[in-house]
Amino acid sequence: MKTLIVAEHDNESLKPATLNAVAAAQQLGGDVDILVVGSGCQGVADAAASIAGVAGVLSADNVVYEHQLAENVSLAIADLAVGYDFVMAAATANGKNFMPRVAALLDVAQISDITGIIDAETFERPIYAGNVMATVKSSDAKKVITVRTTAFDAVAAEGGTAVVQQVDGAHDAGVSRFVGEEVAVSDRPELTAASVVISGGRGMQNGDNFSMLEGIADKLNAAIGASRAAVDAGFVPNDYQVGQTGKIVAPDLYIAVGISGAIQHLAGMKDSKVIVAINKDEDAPIFQVADYGLVADLFSALPELEAAL
Amino acid sequence: MKVLVAVKRVVDYNVKVRAKSDGSDVELNNVKMAINPFCEIAVEEAVRLKEAGTASEVVVASIGDKSCQEQIRTALALGADRGVHVEAEGRPEPLEIAKLLKGVIAAESPDLIILGKQSIDGDNNQTGQMLGALTGMGQGTFASEVNVGDGTVQVIREVDGGLQTVELTLPAIVTTDLRLNEPRYASLPNIMKAKKKPLETFSPSDLGVDVQSHVTLVSVKPPAERSAGIKVESVEQLVDKLKNEAKVI
Numbered sequence: 431m432k433t434l435i436v437a438e439h440d441n442e443s444l445k446p447a448t449l450n451a452v453a454a455a456q457q458l459g460g461d462v463d464i465l466v467v468g469s470g471c472q473g474v475a476d477a478a479a480s481i482a483g484v485a486g487v488l489s490a491d492n493v494v495y496e497h498q499l500a501e502n503v504s505l506a507i508a509d510l511a512v513g514y515d516f517v518m519a520a521a522t523a524n525g526k527n528f529m530p531r532v533a534a535l536l537d538v539a540q541i542s543d544i545t546g547i548i549d550a551e552t553f554e555r556p557i558y559a560g561n562v563m564a565t566v567k568s569s570d571a572k573k574v575i576t577v578r579t580t581a582f583d584a585v586a587a588e589g590g591t592a593v594v595q596q597v598d599g600a601h602d603a604g605v606s607r608f609v610g611e612e613v614a615v616s617d618r619p620e621l622t623a624a625s626v627v628i629s630g631g632r633g634m635q636n637g638d639n640f641s642m643l644e645g646i647a648d649k650l651n652a653a654i655g656a657s658r659a660a661v662d663a664g665f666v667p668n669d670y671q672v673g674q675t676g677k678i679v680a681p682d683l684y685i686a687v688g689i690s691g692a693i694q695h696l697a698g699m700k701d702s703k704v705i706v707a708i709n710k711d712e713d714a715p716i717f718q719v720a721d722y723g724l725v726a727d728l729f730s731a732l733p734e735l736e737a738a739l
Numbered sequence: 740m741k742v743l744v745a746v747k748r749v750v751d752y753n754v755k756v757r758a759k760s761d762g763s764d765v766e767l768n769n770v771k772m773a774i775n776p777f778c779e780i781a782v783e784e785a786v787r788l789k790e791a792g793t794a795s796e797v798v799v800a801s802i803g804d805k806s807c808q809e810q811i812r813t814a815l816a817l818g819a820d821r822g823v824h825v826e827a828e829g830r831p832e833p834l835e836i837a838k839l840l841k842g843v844i845a846a847e848s849p850d851l852i853i854l855g856k857q858s859i860d861g862d863n864n865q866t867g868q869m870l871g872a873l874t875g876m877g878q879g880t881f882a883s884e885v886n887v888g889d890g891t892v893q894v895i896r897e898v899d900g901g902l903q904t905v906e907l908t909l910p911a912i913v914t915t916d917l918r919l920n921e922p923r924y925a926s927l928p929n930i931m932k933a934k935k936k937p938l939e940t941f942s943p944s945d946l947g948v949d950v951q952s953h954v955t956l957v958s959v960k961p962p963a964e965r966s967a968g969i970k971v972e973s974v975e976q977l978v979d980k981l982k983n984e985a986k987v988i
Contacts, residue, residue, distance in 0.1 A: 499905065500868065501877050523898040527880050530833070530868035539834050539953035542863045552957060557862050558756040562765050565957040605877035605908045609893060613901040620900065626987070650988060661917060668883065668897040668918050674862060675917070677899070683987040693755065700965055704985045706977065712970075721968035721985065724977050734974040739988070 431460030431550065433516040434488075436507055437478050438524060441468045441496065444477040446623055447520035449584035452481055454577045455518055456585065457547045461485040464592075465510060467503045469496035475594045482589035492600040497608035498524060504531035505601035511536060511572065515550075521576035521678075522622075533574035540574045541566060545581035559674040560697025579622065580680035580701050614669065621672070624653035626683045627699070629672055630665070631657035633688020633709065633728055637665040642732045643687065649739040655679065657686075657695045673698035688728045691716030708732075740887070740909075742785040742794045743849035745840055746778040746814050748807040749860045756860075758959040765959055774810045777855025779817075780915040783922040784885060785853050786818035793887050794851070796820050800843050802827050802836050808938060815933035816925035822938035823847070827950055833861075835950045837869035842946025844874060849910060851892060856881050856914040867914035877907035881916040 433455040438445040448464070455462045463486045464478040475489040490506050507528070511517045517532060519525035521543045533540035545563070546554030552567045553575070621627065628643050628650070640654065647654050655677070656670040672679055674697040684702035689695060691707070691714055699705070700719055707720035710727045717723040724731060750756055751771040759766050774782070788794035799814040800823040801807040811822035825839045844852065857864035871878035879885070879894025883902065886893045887909075896903045897916045925933070943950050971977045981988045 497903075500880070501871070504872060523881065526864050527868065527878075530865035531872040531878075533865070534834060534837060534869035534872035537834075539832055540863070540865050540869075541954065542865060556962065557959075558750070558765065558860060559862065560962055561756045562758050562959050563962050564959050567955050567957050568953060569955070570953050603875065603877070605875070605911070607906045609904040609906050611898075611901060611903040622899070658917070664918075667901075668916060669899065669901055671917075675857065675859075683981070683985070697962075700962075704981070704987050705965075705968075706981070717970070718967045719965040722977055722980055723968065723970045724974065725970060726974070731974055735978070738974055738978045 431458065432514045433458060433460060433462045433518055434511060434514040435462060435464045436517070436519040436525070437464050437466045437474060438520050438522050439466060439468060439471060439474040441471045442473065444474045446584060447522050447579045448478070449481065449587060450579035450582045451518050451520045451577045452484065453582040453585045454544065454547065455516065456483055458516060458550055463488060465490065465507065467495045467506050468498065469493045477587070479592040479594050480588055480590050482586040484590045484592045487592050487594045488597050489594050490597040494600045494602040498528070499606045499608060500528040500531050501603035501606045502601050504528045504535060505603060507532045508535035509601070510597065514572070516573050516575060518575045518577055520579050525576050529574060529576050536572055536574065538570035538572050538574055539568060540576065541568055542576050543578045544575055545578045556674070556697060559694040561693050578678055580678050618647060619651065619653050621653040621655055621677050622679055625681050626650045626652035627655050627672070627679050627681045628652045628685040628687065629655035629657060629689060630660055630687050631689030632659040632663060634660060634665060640666055645736040646732065646739065649736065657689045657692070659692070686716050686720070687732065689716055690714045691719065740794050740850045741796045741798065741847065742788055743844065743847055743852045744781045744785045744797060744799045744814065744819065745852070745854045745866070746782060746799055746801050746810050747775040747855070747858045748772050748801065748803055748810045749775045749858050752776050752859060758961050762958045762960055764956065772806070774813055775855050775858040777857060777915050779922045780917070780919050781853040781855050782814045782817050782819060783920045784915060787920065788887065789818065798823060798847055798849065800825065800840065802831055802839050804828055811938060812933050813925065815936045816930040817923060821936060824938060824940045825946065826940055826942055831950055832953055833863050833865035834869055834953065835948070836866050837873055838948045839943060839946055840870050841873045842948055851887065851909060851911060851913065853913045853915065856916055867912050871912045876910055876912050878912045878914070879905055879907055880914045882913050883916050883918045885913055885919070
């Protein structure tokens with residue numbers, strides 16, 4: 431049995447989500463290779479080669495893959511999938527973008543966002559916004575899978591001694607072009623990798639009030655998130671969104687402020703180690719999953735909390 | 740420019756879906772059905788393109804049993820011009836839906852195809868991308884802004900950590916994210932008018948597709964419960980608990 435993992439990276443560094451995908455692959459057993467598709471990504475390939483338990487690294491390093499446009503990288507991945515039983519990637523914005531294309535090119539289904547592995551054909555995944563866990567069985571010979579990173583503990587980034595093999599050739603579908611990007615510059619940790627997350631919901635009332643979370647986030651070295659309701663209301667950008675249709679997080683400490691606790695939000699954070707809820711409505715469903723609940727008006731509780739830290 | 744929008748009939752956003760007690764499937768008897776919210780955003784975007792004079796016609800397609808004609812009518816009431824229903828029994832998988840939509844594209848030759856990024860039942864987030872691969876078209880997934888140019892479309896995409904802008908050659912595929920627009924409500928006169936708008940039905944074989952199954956549902960169960968903890972009385976007590984009991988700060 432052989433698995434090919436498509437690395438999550440930005441040409442400069444290998445992202446930790448890759449380590450969770452490797453963990454899922456190791457649960458399946460067999461050889462695990464990593465594919466790095468990018469441009470000027472030698473450092474990433476080297477980092478992939480030192481992941482514990484990795485057999486080999488393929489590096490498709492070409493300028494056509496610089497921005498990992500799905501049209502181009504999916505052609506490269508589908509090409510290299512020959513000889514593998516599983517093709518896997520972390521269910522990040524990137525993985526979600528190109529993996530279904532890979533599956534369609536291979537004429538197989540994709541099993542999205544798996545949270546458990548029963549056997550080599552049977553997987554567990556959340557459906558209906560996490561209200562239900564489904565066990566599904568694939569009959570495809572080659573399986574294309576995306577992995578919910580919070581469901582698999584990361585393997586060690588060091589300890590491996592795989593050899594990096596360069597892959598020749600370049601696939602340019604010629605139908606898409608990268609124009610630009612606006613990446614939020616922040617000194618805070620990334621939402622999906624932070625050990626503390628503080629999120630605001632509709633109770634924050636407007637976008638400006640999110641600044642009340644910043645002081646606390648600074649003191650706890652926390653990332654700032656939001657519920658879908660807060661994103662829907664235009665308080666904060668979508669990349670803040672924690673939930674089934676946003677980011678899935680599992681920090682050591684999750685602080686939910688002014689969040690009622692809709693299932694779609696809970697699906698994105700209920701695997702956090704410790705959950706704190708601050709809400710003035712004592713019947714809010716968020717208290718049913720919170721380890722520590724504080725029934726209070728957030729506009730008085732937040733300044734108090736910041737001062738107490 | 741012709742725009743094709745795909746819509747899916749799903750359990751209404753407000754319904755809390757549960758696993759059946761025998762774990763065979765989810766309980767879908769007598770629950771309210773609706774257009775998938777992301778698909779509704781797709782319809783709205785297409786209608787706005789028409790109102791802006793960019794699009795000349797909006798065709799809405801849905802795949803499923805007869806009942807999904809209801810959702811096509813809803814899309815027509817929101818401003819789409821014409822409906823295409825591909826009749827398929829059971830629950831066609833994303834790859835098969837993409838193959839059927841490819842057949843609709845072959846018949847309709849749209850310049851832009853807009854879909855929701857995922858449906859709130861299966862949460863797969865696959866169909867648009869698969870359609871892109873099958874047709875060789877470019878894709879702008881998780882779109883928060885769509886700007887049609889001359890033979891191209893620029894799409895601002897919601898990605899991890901921010902926004903990415905890509906330019907695609909038309910025809911192209913766009914999948915919608917939450918912030919793309921806020922869908923309108925259908926007015927009563929428009930709901931009445933929608934009943935008279937044309938709606939054609941095709942079978943998979945009309946489109947040259949033999950629908951396959953790749954994945955079977957073995958069982959379903961409720962998610963692991965997380966038990967409620969304690970209520971603290973004050974911020975001071977909260978900080979104390981986090982420091983000394985949970986030891987997370």
